[in-house]
Amino acid sequence: MTQPESPVILSHTSAGVRTLTLNRPDKLNAANDALLLMLTAELQAADADNAVRVVVITGAGRGFCAGQDLGDVSGRDMTFTEHLNHTYNPLIRTIRGLSKPVITAVNGVAAGAGASLALSGDIRLWAQSASLIEVFSNIALVPDSGSTWFLPRLVGYHRAFALMALADRVRADDALKYGLCEEILADEGFADAVQAYAERLASRPxxxxxxxxxxxxxxxxxxxxxxxxxxxxxxxxxxxxxxxxxxxxxxxxxxxxxxxxxxxxxx
The missing domain is CATH 1.10.12 (Lyase 2-enoyl-coa Hydratase; Chain  A, domain 2)
Structure with missing residues (x-):
């Protein structure tokens, strides 16, 4: 008997905090269309729910989001522009336009469009083992999903260009120094620490x-x-x-x- 597939986004609400978990751990939560569209829909549902005061986006397993699942778009009859306008751009616009605070809880690697997602939150909390890579230049593409807007505003044009051009990995201590996150939390108990932080935020006006x-x-x-x-x-x-x-x-x-x-x- 075939087991039903797990949902690509897990949703849980506690104490006014809606946690949305990217749930493709076997692929480091690399994004396919189903994940991106469901995450956007779940964010919109959270915005409409009066019981939700704060939204947390995090990843299942050991990764936050490894960026685009290239196998999902290989051979597809869709341009890059069409793909972005169908998936990533509505997602990033939804996060930034949400009427409630959004915490991106970066529990592991955030690469490519996953880096853009990590940067898009109102507050960014990183696990000690988390890292960020603007990996686009490794496959001769341009950073997208908001990275060219978020990153230079956080680290300045020159560091942003260097990180994008060389695709160097930024680890947690440097991320805090550069202003890519607000706090670094221990790997052990990371989810509980994020929940406590989010509940504190949920108690605010x-x-x-x-x-x-x-x-x-x-x-x-x-x-x-x-x-x-x-x-x-x-x-x-x-x-x-x-x-x-x-x-x-x-x-x-x-x-x-x-x-x-x-x-x-x-x-």
């Missing part, structure tokens, strides 16, 4: 963080004047929300604010 992400995304490509105008607009939205009243009330009462309401209460 969700509406204010949504607006903060919106402001930061816009500021990455705006002028100072435009950023100031948007800040003023979004600050009004934040100030009119119940979270602000709770924060001020808690401050005056010298207690911790309660930014998580019961599911039956309106946000």
């Amino acid at each position: 969700a509406h204010a963080l949504k607006l903060t992400k919106q402001a930061l995304n816009a500021a990455m490509t705006s002028t100072l004047d435009a950023a100031l105008d948007l800040e003023a607009e979004l600050q009004q939205l934040a100030g009119d929300h119940w979270e602000h009243e709770e924060g001020v009330t808690a401050f005056k009462a010298k207690r911790a604010p309660e930014f998580v309401r019961a599911a039956t209460e309106p946000e």
Whole structure:
């Protein structure tokens, strides 16, 4: 009897944290169309679920994502441009446009488009054994899936070019030094440590963080004047929300604010 195939994305929710796990461990979670399209759909579902406050993307087994599964696209009647516009580009746009914080929990190698995915999170947590490789030049291709946008903003043009041209592996300690991740966590207990970090983030004011992400995304490509105008607009939205009243009330009462309401209460 043939066993049913495991889903390419595993989804689990605990304490307001939706963890989406790339589940092709035998291929170091190399991406095929099914994985990319399902990950995009799961992110959209998480965004629509009021019980979800933070999303974590990680990998099963010993890899985060080894990039494109070349066997999946070999011989296909589709151009590179068509493939990117069908799979990777909608995924990266979904992550950056999600109204909730996204943590990329890099548990192993992140190569090629997997490196782009690792860089796309609002917060990047790395295991000590994790590494990142902009491997595209090894097969004479251009970095895609957002790498040319993310990497130079993090490390500067010159280091970004060198990493892309030479396809050198970046290990965790250098990743922290370069600004490619916010924290390095021990390999042992990595998933539990990521969950604890995500739960801490989930306890923060969700509406204010949504607006903060919106402001930061816009500021990455705006002028100072435009950023100031948007800040003023979004600050009004934040100030009119119940979270602000709770924060001020808690401050005056010298207690911790309660930014998580019961599911039956309106946000």
